Amino acid sequence: MPAENDYSLQDLADLTGVTPRTIRFYVAQGLLPSPGRVGPGATYGPGHLARLKLIRQLQREHLPLAEIRARLESLPDAAILALSEAPHGTSASSSASEYIRGVLARTRVAGRPAPHPYAAARLVAPPMPALPATAPAPASPTPSPAETPSPDRSQWDRVVLVPDVELHVRRPLTRQLNKRVERLIAIARELLEEDQS
Amino acid sequence: MTVHPTFQTALTVRTDRTLIRPTFKSNRFVLAEIVAPSSRREQGRPQVNLAFVLDRSGSMSGDKIRLAKQAVEASIGRLHDDDRFAIVVYDEQIDVVVGTTRATAEARRLAVARLREIDARGSTNLGEGWLRGCEQVAAELSAEGVNRCLLLTDGLANQGITDPGELAVHARELRSRGVSTTTFGVGNDFDESLLQAMAAAGGGHFYYIAGAGSIEDLITSEVGETLDVVARDVVVQVTAPGGVSVEALSPHPTREHGGQTEVIVGDLTADEQVSIVLRLNFPYGQLGHSTGVVVGLADQDDLLGATSVKLAWQYASDPLNDGQDRDRDVDRAVARVFAARARQEAVGMNRAGDYKAARRAVEGTAKRIRSYAGRDPELQATASALEADIQQFQAPMAAPALKTAFAGASYLMRSRMPDGKAMKTPEDAGQRS
Numbered sequence: 001m002p003a004e005n006d007y008s009l010q011d012l013a014d015l016t017g018v019t020p021r022t023i024r025f026y027v028a029q030g031l032l033p034s035p036g037r038v039g040p041g042a043t044y045g046p047g048h049l050a051r052l053k054l055i056r057q058l059q060r061e062h063l064p065l066a067e068i069r070a071r072l073e074s075l076p077d078a079a080i081l082a083l084s085e086a087p088h089g090t091s092a093s094s095s096a097s098e099y100i101r102g103v104l105a106r107t108r109v110a111g112r113p114a115p116h117p118y119a120a121a122r123l124v125a126p127p128m129p130a131l132p133a134t135a136p137a138p139a140s141p142t143p144s145p146a147e148t149p150s151p152d153r154s155q156w157d158r159v160v161l162v163p164d165v166e167l168h169v170r171r172p173l174t175r176q177l178n179k180r181v182e183r184l185i186a187i188a189r190e191l192l193e194e195d196q197s
Numbered sequence: 198m199t200v201h202p203t204f205q206t207a208l209t210v211r212t213d214r215t216l217i218r219p220t221f222k223s224n225r226f227v228l229a230e231i232v233a234p235s236s237r238r239e240q241g242r243p244q245v246n247l248a249f250v251l252d253r254s255g256s257m258s259g260d261k262i263r264l265a266k267q268a269v270e271a272s273i274g275r276l277h278d279d280d281r282f283a284i285v286v287y288d289e290q291i292d293v294v295v296g297t298t299r300a301t302a303e304a305r306r307l308a309v310a311r312l313r314e315i316d317a318r319g320s321t322n323l324g325e326g327w328l329r330g331c332e333q334v335a336a337e338l339s340a341e342g343v344n345r346c347l348l349l350t351d352g353l354a355n356q357g358i359t360d361p362g363e364l365a366v367h368a369r370e371l372r373s374r375g376v377s378t379t380t381f382g383v384g385n386d387f388d389e390s391l392l393q394a395m396a397a398a399g400g401g402h403f404y405y406i407a408g409a410g411s412i413e414d415l416i417t418s419e420v421g422e423t424l425d426v427v428a429r430d431v432v433v434q435v436t437a438p439g440g441v442s443v444e445a446l447s448p449h450p451t452r453e454h455g456g457q458t459e460v461i462v463g464d465l466t467a468d469e470q471v472s473i474v475l476r477l478n479f480p481y482g483q484l485g486h487s488t489g490v491v492v493g494l495a496d497q498d499d500l501l502g503a504t505s506v507k508l509a510w511q512y513a514s515d516p517l518n519d520g521q522d523r524d525r526d527v528d529r530a531v532a533r534v535f536a537a538r539a540r541q542e543a544v545g546m547n548r549a550g551d552y553k554a555a556r557r558a559v560e561g562t563a564k565r566i567r568s569y570a571g572r573d574p575e576l577q578a579t580a581s582a583l584e585a586d587i588q589q590f591q592a593p594m595a596a597p598a599l600k601t602a603f604a605g606a607s608y609l610m611r612s613r614m615p616d617g618k619a620m621k622t623p624e625d626a627g628q629r630s
Contacts, residue, residue: 076363096331103367
């Protein structure tokens with residue numbers, strides 16, 4: 001994360017496409033908090049950047065300034081950050097599915113850009129919880145944590161076959177198995193991509 | 198009581214006082230009472246598209262998980278072939294046990310078998326579990342149906358997204374994209390303010406399930422309500438002249454849209470009754486002049502008909518203002534909402550250990566109610582009940598007491614019965630405390 005107050009007025013303007021004059025107007029209107037120091041040496045932080053991005057977004061959706069101010073007032077910083085970093089698809093015109101995909105992608109690959117479809121994304125498996133001693137081993141259709149060995153030596157690859165179908169592979173694999181998996185991916189993609197209706 | 202024709206929605210709008218002051222920005226209250234129709238004429242009920250999201254964290258083991266599964270089983274048994282359901286379970290791992298499917302006999306059989314295999318295990322990634330449930334609903338969004346995600350938890354969100362503000366924002370964004378959210382909090386350890394916020398922003402309902410014994414009753418009741426919806430996405434629209442500000446006192450989300458204030462009520466079931474309290478603030482004016490607002494109802498499918506009511510106020514002298522009649526029903530509704538808000542505030546303070554502030558919140562509100570209560574027995578009773586609660590709020594409260602107070606206030610402010618269910622008849626209304 002960048003340091004506390006990292007941006008000058010010009011930095012902020014360059015990063016958001018909003019003129020310095022307009023930024024000062026927003027501060028005067030109470031849409032943005034005052035900068036760290038007033039005057040030519042004034043510095044702004046990531047909170048200002050996030051708010052400014054969000055203001056631009058909401059203006060693009062034709063929301064009046066009073067409404068924008070009201071919304072910003074009621075949102076905690078974490079929410080403003082989340083909303084301002086929303087990829088294009090999470091504006092009011094996106095569908096519920098698109099919105100959810102955007103949120104989940106951000107939370108799973110926190111801090112890194114969302115994986116490009118058809119590229120393998122490396123995800124580290126979460127630590128497996130210790131099952132309570134009294135719990136019986138469940139005969140469930142999904143693999144239970146008890147069946148998987150220690151995660152310290154390996155990590156899971158998430159291979160997107162088509163947008164709604166993924167293959168998870170825990171690496172490293174043996175050479176032989178790896179070859180077969182590559183073949184599997186090629187065949188699977190061929191199968192899933194035919195007749196896209 | 199008002200008897201309304203079966204297919205019409207009744208909308209009654211009243212204000213506490215009709216005179217306002219010309220040299221003082223008067224506040225006045227408006228009570229909008231809505232009674233939903235009994236049916237949708239030939240239309241039949243909308244399809245439902247539901248997702249059940251169940252907490253399978255270790256603390257759910259035993260009766261809680263067993264009864265939750267049973268409740269889901271009972272609920273899907275009530276669906277028709279063209280309804281949809283999905284089942285998601287979560288601890289720190291999210292499992293889509295049944296992906297969104299039409300509720301055919303075959304699908305339901307399979308679901309029941311898979312439900313039986315679920316057991317309680319790990320910690321609580323409530324945010325992702327809920328989002329994956331919403332994802333299932335969103336995948337097959339029904340344009341004419343009721344699309345809702347039902348989230349059940351007994352604990353705190355301790356993995357994934359944990360910030361209540363952020364989860365509430367997502368709930369709001371999803372509601373505006375067609376997916377509503379209802380939340381069920383079981384037992385002593387969940388965060389009631391988080392679950393209420395998600396349900397309020399999500400256009401659904403929040404339920405407090407004190408004991409495992411009520412799990413099935415409340416889940417099946419909520420599902421029953423989705424199967425009984427007569428009007429979707431109902432909003433109260435208030436058109437006011439410039440200078441008149443409109444604020445919702447009832448804790449429903451609002452938005453400004455095309456010069457109107459819209460109060461989002463949500464889906465209404467057959468014969469359901471909802472009361473909304475608004476506060477208006479008037480600008481300076483001229484003696485003898487009038488001003489007014491128009492209050493209307495709108496719903497997603499335009500089934501409620503063009504229902505709208507005009508209300509007017511007149512600028513009058515101070516003595517006339519001081520001596521004017523008051524609509525006591527409006528006063529009583531206002532007092533109840535303020536009392537409920539004070540209780541929820543006191544719960545928050547009590548949890549934070551600020552017992553003096555908890556006491557002050559409740560005391561201050563009781564005092565204000567007494568200032569306009571006069572001899573009205575109901576208003577006096579509302580104030581007395583608040584004063585009686587000071588005792589409990591000013592000392593540490595145990596979890597069940599906190600949640601009971603919080604949920605009780607939540608239900609009252611949202612026109613729900615004391616058990617959390619929809620309010621349907623005047624008799625129900627009489628049961629309100």
